[in-house]
Amino acid sequence: MEPSPDRPLLRVAVPNKGSLSDAAIQMLREAGYRQRGDNKELILADDANGVEFYYLRPRDIAVYVGEGTLDVGITGRDMLLDSRAAADETAALGFGGTRFRFAAPAGQDWSVERLAGSRIATSYPGLVGSYLADRGVDARLIKLDGAVESAIRLGVADAVADVVETGTTLRRAGLELFGEPILESEAILIARRGEVPPAGLDQLARRLDGVLVARNWVMMDYDIAAELADRAAALTPGFESPTVSPLAREGWVAVRAMVRREGSQLIMDQLYALGARAILVTDIAACRI
Numbered sequence: 001m002e003p004s005p006d007r008p009l010l011r012v013a014v015p016n017k018g019s020l021s022d023a024a025i026q027m028l029r030e031a032g033y034r035q036r037g038d039n040k041e042l043i044l045a046d047d048a049n050g051v052e053f054y055y056l057r058p059r060d061i062a063v064y065v066g067e068g069t070l071d072v073g074i075t076g077r078d079m080l081l082d083s084r085a086a087a088d089e090t091a092a093l094g095f096g097g098t099r100f101r102f103a104a105p106a107g108q109d110w111s112v113e114r115l116a117g118s119r120i121a122t123s124y125p126g127l128v129g130s131y132l133a134d135r136g137v138d139a140r141l142i143k144l145d146g147a148v149e150s151a152i153r154l155g156v157a158d159a160v161a162d163v164v165e166t167g168t169t170l171r172r173a174g175l176e177l178f179g180e181p182i183l184e185s186e187a188i189l190i191a192r193r194g195e196v197p198p199a200g201l202d203q204l205a206r207r208l209d210g211v212l213v214a215r216n217w218v219m220m221d222y223d224i225a226a227e228l229a230d231r232a233a234a235l236t237p238g239f240e241s242p243t244v245s246p247l248a249r250e251g252w253v254a255v256r257a258m259v260r261r262e263g264s265q266l267i268m269d270q271l272y273a274l275g276a277r278a279i280l281v282t283d284i285a286a287c288r289i
């Protein structure tokens, strides 16, 4: 789709700082968009692609999109839900994966039910409040901006609810997880709820999906005796269906199929054992599926 001079640029919010910022900018670059070279730039227009990028705090992005000030944005699922903004997830972006969990001093036998009447420190009171309300647990939420793991030691809370990636921060604070994860989070693309999707969103989403496929899939080529091609194709069914082409060598075919990067070495072993030869794997630089 050619950017039209009549169509306003699609306004996209991108995290300017924090855990999601570098990976979001990298993914947009891989999707063929211009990105800022200097982290003091607040807005960057990519006229060739009909998009304008606004670099904002990830926590604020759902608010701008929910208010309709910006068309779409990249933020964390935990931040979207915490904000209660009128915006919805349109795609998961496969980075920034975390869990949102309760934790308390080790060895104290906590449970979600036992949180009734306690003080819970968190930077995500919207998310935790909804979770507890759904379970009929009445607790006092202490809103902190960050470093919530210190809140128990410092006496302002009995338990915490926070983002966990490796769990190192919690362990260092002498805390232990309890209860089921409140949420599995990752970076997501969001758009305003109930609106006709803005022009250009489809193209952005398709490009980002192309980056995910290029990262997660590889192209596999191999040669095999024609009578074994069906069994080989069952190992490499591809995205839609493998391409099978005749070879100059009588009774042999060349097969080409997309294969998930994870597990591709095992598939190569299985193909080799079946009789395939010249098994090659190449990266996919870009794609539209």
Ligand SMILES: Nc1ncnc2c1ncn2[C@@H]1O[C@H](COP(=O)(O)OP(=O)(O)OP(=O)(O)O)[C@@H](O)[C@H]1O
Pocket (backbone or CB within 6 Å): 017, 018, 019, 020, 058, 059, 075, 076, 077, 078, 079, 096, 097, 098, 145, 146, 163, 165, 166, 185, 186
């Ligand atoms: N290791 C991590 N630590 C914290 N958040 C992470 C991590 N990996 C991914 N995330 C995600 O990044 C988002 C949090 O972003 P960020 O840490 O930038 O926000 P913040 O804590 O409010 O800001 P800051 O830490 O700059 O004050 C959440 O969606 C969270 O799930």
Ligand SMILES: O=P(O)(O)OC[C@H]1O[C@H](OP(=O)(O)OP(=O)(O)O)[C@H](O)[C@@H]1O
Pocket (backbone or CB within 6 Å): 145, 146, 147, 148, 149, 162, 163, 164, 165, 166, 167, 168, 169, 170
């Ligand atoms: O499980 P881990 O790998 O230890 O990562 C999780 C920690 O990282 C985040 O903190 P951040 O660095 O964003 O600081 P903040 O608490 O001030 O937001 C989060 O709030 C946890 O404290």
Ligand SMILES: [Mg+2]
Pocket (backbone or CB within 6 Å): 018, 146
């Ligand atoms: Mg943080």
